[in-house]
Amino acid sequence: MKQTLVLVLIFLIFSTNAQDVAILKYNGGGDWYANPTAIPNLVDFANKNIGTNISKDPQAVNINSEDLFSYPIIFMTGHGNVLFSDDDANNLKNYLISGGFLHISDNYGLDKFIRRELKKVFPNLEFKEIPTNHPIFNQTFKFPNGIPKIHEHNKKPAQGFGLFYKGRLVVFYDYETDLSDGWEDEIIHNNPKSVRETALKMGANIIEFAFKN
Known part of the structure; x- marks a missing residue:
């Protein structure tokens, strides 16, 4: 029964919205809706530069919704609290292990909350800094030094962290750079x-990587 469910979820991911992206709507009071122009601008750039055909009207999807499985990549940002229920965490885990991909952009203040809540999703996984030779930095656009610095928060270096499930990068987390601010108008x-x-080039790489993997 469990294997059948996983196969159904994989089918959903690569069906109707296989070339679209969505924004993760989560609980806890944080502003999941921050940076409203970011994803539309990134989509427009990707469509023009890496050959995608993504809808320019990205949808917000609840973390506990089955609609999550219709998208190969989900974007998440915010400044404040994040709170996953057990159902939220289970749904997100099933999405990610079934082939989905989550990009988290720390809009300043998200770090302690997202690290805590992702432990509910993958209790045994730890964030690892992604090496500069990883494919996500080497798609259409090349970033030999890794993730670029876009915004100054705490005068710390920009870092790209990842959660790897069975060797596959399933969560990409940009920290101390705020890529999504750079995508805004x-x-x-x-x-x-x-x-x-x-x-925008780094964002396009993230989309390209997620679509391929």
Whole structure:
């Protein structure tokens, strides 16, 4: 029965919305809806530069919804508290081990909460810093030094962390860089064009990696 369920979930991931992305809607009071222009801008950039055909109207999907399984990649951001129920954690785990991919962008203040809650999803997994030779940094766009620094938070170096399930990267977490701020409309953060392009290129790599893997 469990094997049948997993096969059904895998089918859903690669069916209707196999070339679309979604935004994770979670509980706890954190602003999951932060950076509203980020994903539409990233999608537009990806469609123009890496040959994707993603809907420019990304949907917000509840973490405990079966709709999660319709998307090969889910984006998550925010500044504040995150709280996963047992059902939330179980649904997210099933999504990820069935072929899904989660990108988390720390919009400042998310770190302690997301690390705590992901322990409910994968109690035995630890975040590992992703080496610069990993494929996620070597898709259409090359990042020989790893994840780029986009925003200054605590004067710490930008880091890309990952959770690996049976050797597969299932969660990519950008820390002390805030890629999603770099994807926002220029007027919001006044980032120079070169910084925004760097952030968008890294974001496109994440999408490309998720679609391939």
